[in-house]
Amino acid sequence: MSVEKTNEVKSGGNVLVKSMGFSLALALLFTLVANLLPQVEGEAPVDQKVDLGALTVESFVALGESVFTGKGTCSLCHNDLGRAPDILVLNMEETAVERLKDERYKGSATDAESYLHESMVDPGIYVVKGFGKKGSNDTISPMPAVNKPPIELSEIEVNAVIAYLQAKDGNDVTVSLPAEAPAVEVQPAESAGPAGTVEEVIARYGCQACHKVLGSGGELGPDLEHIGKRLSAEKIRQSIIDPNANIAEGFPPGVMPEDFAGKMTVKELEMLVVYLLSGEKPVEDIAGSGTGKIIAQFGCQACHIMLGSGGELGPSLEDIGARLDADQIRQSIVEPNTVIAEGYPSGVMPPNFAEQMSDEQLDALVAFLSEQKGD
Template structure:
């Protein structure tokens, strides 16, 4: 009987701890619509097209997740870095690199190829570990959870060229102006954890058990269920995973740089999505 009472008391304490963290440790989670294709037409000016490219580069395209001065996990694109000038200015030089085996003939084609077939040429030091810089960790941005269309890709290229101070060679898209869009639907939460991973770009950086698409910019989440309760003292597994999503810089896994993972997922993820993701990661054993 005493053992039973202890178990009940322990269960109540755990429930209270979880409730407290859920109500006071988690910032407000605001629903957000999933990324949609940008409205692009032949009525746009080049300045508008370039501005749209910047919006995609810093937003939907998730480019700055890796291409930033903080993590050092991917070459800088709009700033000068250890590998040279901004990509718009150095793209032509890549074609002359003895290791380049791609199909591009111009600087514009090289940037496009780097986005849709990133392993065609991997900058030295930025390949997947163990591949001798022959395989890129970058996903194809015209597929998967990012899924940019050709007009969006062109906009990003124009932005990169303009940022580098070189001539913009991308042609403006042709076609009629889009009709007025209908009022946006109510924000919808992902229906499954797998869908939530894709919606929020988790697989762009992480290897997740049971998910084919995978990245290695962030920690491998395989086997997380076995170590989540042992990583940060005082946090039970659910608390640790939630903290890692909502306040990623509170604890950084050894070998990874702080500031790499977006800190605004709490503003983009619905409470239901957060719950599904935490449950999925803690239930998967491998």
């Protein structure tokens, strides 16, 4: 056996070092290749605030173009590679009119604008010849509905794309600009945390797209400037949560989205109800203090009159300091159902406000309420 020892005996000790060195060098070579290629990060769609207040047709078209190449991912397929009709080359206004005349067209669109809209949110209604799903004989479209996940364009973005498609070939932009509103999210602002003021709430949910509120807005829905005179707090709340339960006269049902309540935090909803009911500028401006913010944040005025306005579901707090001492006030917030003011039902006030408040906020609120002696 020992006779057959070959020169490997000498290299034996080095085998580990050599093989490891070789393996490491190879791995590093691959790393090098990876680092030589273009270094691009693919950001997830980010909040892209668009100031609709300053929106012009040009900027709306520009928004449409950025959606077309960016968030909408339209250009992945609509390009010159033949995956889908090359929208950038076609004059979409003319194309749309032609397709409406096609006997295969079964949709409900009447003009180019509505055709383009329909082709985006329901692409299967009309499949362009040769671009249907393989084997479906052009009856099924491979295109996803752009207002559904994973693309999830908002109505404003869809309209912006239409504006872009009309404008790129010099056609008139027929799609109407979204009504003036402070801002629109290209991405739902899920990560932004609850809104702090009424203005933020109104801006976030785009109320002004349809309603006149805070001095401006659209006319699709009823004017909300003096809604408090016509409806109670409960009715207002109901109209937000379940908008089709009661429809204001002269307005069509089914227009207002039903999912606002699902998206809003309770605080936001109450803040909005308080504001719409009182018709007053947000409490913050009146109180001008930290307490005002707390009251607004937790929506106390949805049920209680304080700072000169509020609901009547719960007792008025304008003179609470005269009736209860600080400890009792504190208890009424922390455990609202242990002692119920006469004439009011129990179990209405949420028992979890204290959990949501910081200690400082609770202290400040108690101190403020203790001073309210009804003067």
